[in-house]
Amino acid sequence: MSVISEENVRGESVFSDISADNEDLQPTEIESMCMNCYQNGTTRLLLTRIPFFKEIIVSSFSCANCGWANTEIQSAGRIQDRGVCYTLKVQSKHDLNREVVKAECATTRIPELEFEIPPFTQKGSLSTIEGLIDRAVAGLEQDQPVRRATDPEVASKIDEFIEKLRKLKDVEDEFTLVIEDPSGNSFVENPVAPQRDEALTVSRFQRTVQQDMQLGIRADDDLEQEPDSNSVEAMRNEVLVFNTNCPECNAPASTNMKLVQIPHFKEVVIMATICDSCGHRTNEVKSGGATEELGTKITLHITDPSDMTRDVLKSETCAIFIPELEFELGMAAVGGKFTTLEGLLKDIKDLIVSKNPFVTGDSGVTGRMQKLMEFGEKLDKIVAGEMDVHFILDDPAGNSYLQNVYAPDPDPEMTVEKYTRSFQQNEDLGLNDMKTEGYQEEN
Known part of the structure; x- marks a missing residue:
């Protein structure tokens, strides 16, 4: 044992x-x-x-x-800062094999059948899309013998619905699977990682007060309070330390938090955790201000190894694109970070390649392993200045930043665009009352 x-x-x-x-x-x-x-x-x-x-x-x-x-x-992780919603267009039987982690607090929907599994009605599960359908069928069939004896009409309707669920596995018609999890701890596999999955949409959302109460992170009588201006000023002048647990080994650790003013940008909150037990280090950045009126898209043409020393602030709402590699990293994938461009690229490599257990061992799929290893080698070439690429930060909240080494003059290799958020981006940020126009170039 x-x-x-x-x-x-x-x-x-x-x-x-x-x-x-x-x-x-x-x-x-x-x-x-x-x-x-x-x-x-x-x-x-x-x-x-x-x-x-x-x-x-x-x-x-x-x-x-x-x-x-x-x-x-x-x-085994903490409740995330924001909820997550996965929307998958199931287009072939191959999609039925995607791995799925469904937390207990997640809601599962199939809009085409007007079918919904409410939160906290099933235990958390590690399965596939096909497994989720089979589990739903098994749940509906469980009380059918009793229904047939007591209410044959209802039992007959449920039998018809069960047959519709079973036919989904034939994928004769495309259908949609939605998993909405306020804890942010559910997951749907992207089989083409690190490339973007065209069939899968991942969005983040702010939890409601009711969802916070359901998750047990807010008391029923907990009311919003305005921040004390004196306490905010004190935070600007000192490093705050509070106890926490290491996200890697769960040993007691300390997290340091400080408000920092980034030149030519804004104030941010930097949180750093160092574990004395296993040596694990993390840093996380959150914007110290409100969501901007316009989103920001920053494009840097990497032409020299010195570009790797540029400071980068990537907020938790920012996506990353490298068009030459056909690479897209969604918001919150590596969290909020304040680092250098080299540090951010190394974090991306760790996430996709170095710390991916499916790259080595018998569990790896040869084609995918080779693809990921080649992607890691390309990132190394970018860091070494041996590959000409464009690095894009796209933040609908407008809270990300890439250092202009020519400041206050314009940077010839970097463009900054301001744009009005789309309706979906406003939904992701919890802002539903804003306009939905196209891009607007910054003057």
Whole structure:
């Protein structure tokens, strides 16, 4: 039996990468009561990482006495700053194989059938699109014998609806799957990563007060309060320190927070966490001001290795594009950061290649592995100044920044465009009352 030891919790991370070469990656077995026959069964827990996503806990219960079994997942990370909504156009049977993490608090919808699975009605699951459909069918079929005896008409209508759900797996017609999760901890696989998935739309949204209460992060009587001007001024003059847990090994750590004024830009909040147990370091940046009236698109033509030293502020609402690599990184993928261009490119490589457990080991798909490794090599060439590319920051909130080394004069290799947000971008930012015009060049 595998045991989660104190040394593991206080030392290196207990969340292991998926790899056939890792012999230590064994589930933890716990004797527990079967809720079907009330005899003792076995629960197996596996703490692992999902590539391009985060850490999760997979639990599987089986009972040798009655044969009952079930599987569920729980997010091992914190509730995210914003909710997430995945909208997938299922166009072929291949799409049914996409991996899906559905948190317990997520709502699942299939608009074409007017079908919805409300939040907190199912346990969290690690499955595929086909698995989600099968689980929905199983849930509807569960009480059908009783309905046929007590209300045959309702049972007949449910049978018809179950047949419609089953036909979805034939994908004779395109249908839409929507997973909306206020905790931000659900996930739908992008099989063409690091390229953009044309069939999958990922949007972020601000939670409502009611959703905060459902997630237990706001008390029922918690009221919004205006910030104290004296406390804000104090924050500008000192580094605030508060206790937290390391996101890598869960050991106690400290987070430092400071308000910083970026020249020729605005005030931002920088938060840095250093773990003494495992050495993990993180930094996160949040805008100290409100959402701007216009979005900002910054395009830098990288022509010299010295460009790598430019300061970059990437907000959590900013997307990144490198057209020459056909690469797009959605908002919040690497969070808010204040670093150099070289540092940001290395963070992207870590996310896509270096820390992706599916690049190595028997679990890797040869074609995808080769594609990701080549992408990593191209990023290295950009950092070394051996590849001519355009680097684009597109922030609908207008809170991102790339240093102009010629300031206050114009930068010949950099353009900054201001544009009016689209309706969808306003939805993502929680701003629904703004105009939806096209791009507007900055004077």
